[in-house]
Amino acid sequence: MIPVTKPFLPPVEEYESYIRDIWQRQWLTNNGPLVNELELKLKVYLEVPHLLYVANGTIALQLAIRALELRGQIITTPFSFIATTSSAMWENCKPVFVDINPGTLNIDAEKIEEAITPETSAILATHVFGNPCDILAIDEIAKKHNLKVIYDASHCFGTRYHGRSVYSYGDISTTSFHATKIFHTVEGGAVFTNDPELLRKMAYMRNFGFDGPENFACVGINGKNSEFHAAMGLANLKYADEILAKRKELYLYYIENLERLDKQCQVIQKNTTYNYAYLPILLPTEDQIRKIELYLNANLIYPRRYFFPSLHTLNFVDKYDCPVSLCVSKRVMCLPMHHKLTSEEVNFVIRILYRAQNY
Numbered sequence: 001m002i003p004v005t006k007p008f009l010p011p012v013e014e015y016e017s018y019i020r021d022i023w024q025r026q027w028l029t030n031n032g033p034l035v036n037e038l039e040l041k042l043k044v045y046l047e048v049p050h051l052l053y054v055a056n057g058t059i060a061l062q063l064a065i066r067a068l069e070l071r072g073q074i075i076t077t078p079f080s081f082i083a084t085t086s087s088a089m090w091e092n093c094k095p096v097f098v099d100i101n102p103g104t105l106n107i108d109a110e111k112i113e114e115a116i117t118p119e120t121s122a123i124l125a126t127h128v129f130g131n132p133c134d135i136l137a138i139d140e141i142a143k144k145h146n147l148k149v150i151y152d153a154s155h156c157f158g159t160r161y162h163g164r165s166v167y168s169y170g171d172i173s174t175t176s177f178h179a180t181k182i183f184h185t186v187e188g189g190a191v192f193t194n195d196p197e198l199l200r201k202m203a204y205m206r207n208f209g210f211d212g213p214e215n216f217a218c219v220g221i222n223g224k225n226s227e228f229h230a231a232m233g234l235a236n237l238k239y240a241d242e243i244l245a246k247r248k249e250l251y252l253y254y255i256e257n258l259e260r261l262d263k264q265c266q267v268i269q270k271n272t273t274y275n276y277a278y279l280p281i282l283l284p285t286e287d288q289i290r291k292i293e294l295y296l297n298a299n300l301i302y303p304r305r306y307f308f309p310s311l312h313t314l315n316f317v318d319k320y321d322c323p324v325s326l327c328v329s330k331r332v333m334c335l336p337m338h339h340k341l342t343s344e345e346v347n348f349v350i351r352i353l354y355r356a357q358n359y
């Protein structure tokens with residue numbers, strides 16, 4: 001069986017050595033030494049000034065929305081994982097969907113301004129599949145209209161834009177370190193900001209608002225993560241370069257060998273060092289994708305229809321017209337990409353894809 005992804009696992013002895021230290025210290029959670037070490041090492045690896053390690057990527061989004069005190073309407077993308085939309089709604093904000101660019105698959109910056117109303121407080125955009133949004137255009141619009149910007153950078157581990165980590169853009173960027181992501185801590189996530197005040201606020205919020213043992217700075221939540229999760233992060237971080245290199249190799253091999261397949265690929269933003277986290281392909285029609293998916297499944301190959309459905313069609317959001325996202329979400333699938341995928345398996349997937357399209 002060839003699944004779309006497989007979580008990376010480090011050699012078990014390397015994880016165990018961290019776990020033995022936890023047993024020694026008997027410090028299991030609450031900002032322990034491994035959480036601190038992971039935060040420091042991630043800052044160095046990613047070359048970002050600040051970050052906070054949190055429980056998951058969804059809490060990261062909720063902390064960001066809270067810390068920026070967003071209300072009213074948030075302009076967002078219909079082509080993302082559900083947590084982008086649901087986090088905004090969970091924080092009592094209304095998602096206003098702006099359609100995506102058919103090439104980059106990210107929110108179409110040219111359509112943002114016409115969606116701004118006096119109720120708009122922010123733009124919440126996803127760098128889909130690790131491909132940076134039109135950050136310069138979005139930041140310019142935000143400045144002009146006095147809006148905050150949050151980037152859901154859950155797919156972006158290792159992506160750089162104009163020579164800097166893509167995590168360093170926006171008022172706040174968030175990420176997920178879930179087991180399915182390119183770098184993971186089983187469950188986990190982070191918030192990034194260049195603003196020390198915002199960072200302080202989110203640090204309080206992550207830990208119930210505690211300011212010393214008997215004082216509370218603000219309303220908070222339990223957004224912390226544990227020593228066991230940090231241990232997995234530290235064990236995995238050693239392999240981050242290797243994981244990124246392998247993705248790149250797989251991605252380029254697929255692209256080269258799928259040239260004759262009738263499909264479209266994501267257009268990667270200029271000035272980007274891409275992380276090759278996913279390989280989405282767009283097939284000509286929804287019928288074709290169904291046919292090809294069945295054919296692949298019959299050969300025990302399991303791609304994923306990421307992202308389907310388009311979020312503007314959810315039954316708990318207002319109605320918006322996003323024809324591009326609607327059409328893309330019906331025709332997109334992500335091909336198997338993971339650390340353990342062999343060249344025989346990739347060649348098999350490629351062969352079956354051609355056979356399925358001509359079937």
Ligand SMILES: *Cc1c(COP(=O)(O)O)cnc(C)c1O
Nearest residue numbers: 056057058081083084154176178
């Ligand atoms: C994975 C993901 C999330 C959620 O992260 P969790 O760690 O699973 O909570 C949010 N947004 C996007 C785009 C994601 O892919």
